[in-house]
Amino acid sequence: MKGFTSRWAARMLAALVLFAVCAPGQCAEGAKKKILYFTKSQGFQHSAVARKDGQPAYSEKVLAELGKKHGYEIVCSKDGSLLNPDKIGQWDAFIFYATGDLTKPAPEKYGDKEPPMTPEGKQALLDAIKNGKGFMGVHAGNDAFREGYDPFIQMLGGEFHSHGAQQKSWSRIVDKKFPGLEGLEDFEMMEEWYAPTDINPDIHVIILQDTKGMTGKQYERPPYPATWARMHGKGRVFYTSLGHREDVWDNPITHQVILAGLKWILGETQADVSPNLQQVAPQPEQFMAAVGGAAPAAKEPAATPAKDEAKKTGAKKTVRKKTEAKK
Numbered sequence: 001m002k003g004f005t006s007r008w009a010a011r012m013l014a015a016l017v018l019f020a021v022c023a024p025g026q027c028a029e030g031a032k033k034k035i036l037y038f039t040k041s042q043g044f045q046h047s048a049v050a051r052k053d054g055q056p057a058y059s060e061k062v063l064a065e066l067g068k069k070h071g072y073e074i075v076c077s078k079d080g081s082l083l084n085p086d087k088i089g090q091w092d093a094f095i096f097y098a099t100g101d102l103t104k105p106a107p108e109k110y111g112d113k114e115p116p117m118t119p120e121g122k123q124a125l126l127d128a129i130k131n132g133k134g135f136m137g138v139h140a141g142n143d144a145f146r147e148g149y150d151p152f153i154q155m156l157g158g159e160f161h162s163h164g165a166q167q168k169s170w171s172r173i174v175d176k177k178f179p180g181l182e183g184l185e186d187f188e189m190m191e192e193w194y195a196p197t198d199i200n201p202d203i204h205v206i207i208l209q210d211t212k213g214m215t216g217k218q219y220e221r222p223p224y225p226a227t228w229a230r231m232h233g234k235g236r237v238f239y240t241s242l243g244h245r246e247d248v249w250d251n252p253i254t255h256q257v258i259l260a261g262l263k264w265i266l267g268e269t270q271a272d273v274s275p276n277l278q279q280v281a282p283q284p285e286q287f288m289a290a291v292g293g294a295a296p297a298a299k300e301p302a303a304t305p306a307k308d309e310a311k312k313t314g315a316k317k318t319v320r321k322k323t324e325a326k327k
């Protein structure tokens with residue numbers, strides 16, 4: 001009985017302390033939500049995530065600052081072991097600007113000596129999201145695990161296909177009610193615009209890429225999803241294609257989009273993320289016609305015979321090689 005009483009007292013004390021340091025809207029230091037910004041590049045490394053002379057990369061500095069301003073602890077790392085089953089529990093959410101097969105080491109030329117993710121770590125990440133942790137992909141975040149229709153890509157809701165030359169293009173806000181984006185008007189920006197494939201039919205599109213006037217084979221398609229949200233089990237997933245150029249990272253619109261996504265994946269805001277692909281981009285069969293890729297599957301994303309066909313013909317890889325040569 002004595003043991004029970006002291007345990008009960010200890011729990012009450014812990015609850016009181018928690019309440020004291022984390023009254024609503026006034027979370028103290030130490031109670032900050034902890035987010036992993038993962039920037040390992042096993043595939044192409046963007047300058048926005050490249051570290052020089054041991055200094056944080058451009059996007060790392062911007063995100064860390066944004067986190068500081070809004071009361072989040074954002075840990076920037078290329079250390080794949082931070083996702084291992086014994087370490088995954090420390091994170092409230094994950095932001096990925098990472099490329100390639102992240103279970104393999106990064107090329108030596110990038111100077112990243114940190115360990116890759118382990119297969120167990122990858123599974124732990126997917127399980128953590130399914131069980132309620134938040135996930136955000138930024139720009140090249142959908143250029144990871146692209147062999148086959150990987151569970152990572154299924155979770156994210158779409159996969160990088162290719163991009164054309166950097167150019168000015170319009171982004172159309174199709175969900176003006178998404179929390180944090182109220183008041184954001186359609187915007188024109190100079191950027192390297194990602195063209196996605198393997199779009200999961202269950203995504204909720206927030207911003208559409210307006211392809212009108214764009215130059216490049218991959219843009220010869222109807223407007224397509226560029227920023228979206230979806231549920232993955234109990235987890236909230238958000239993706240935005242913004243983030244190639246350093247000046248895009250300085251743009252208040254980028255900050256607004258990332259912050260809106262972050263607050264939502266952390267469960268701090270509530271949004272209606274019902275699938276709307278068919279309403280806002282109702283020509284799925286034309287999505288990839290221009291580049292020989294797959295249209296989104298009608299129901300079950302795992303069954304995409306059109307994609308297998310594209311793979312047999314090597315259409316996807318051909319385009320990819322061309323675009324990589326441009327980088």
Ligand SMILES: [Zn+2]
Binds near residue numbers: 139
């Ligand atoms: Zn890029």
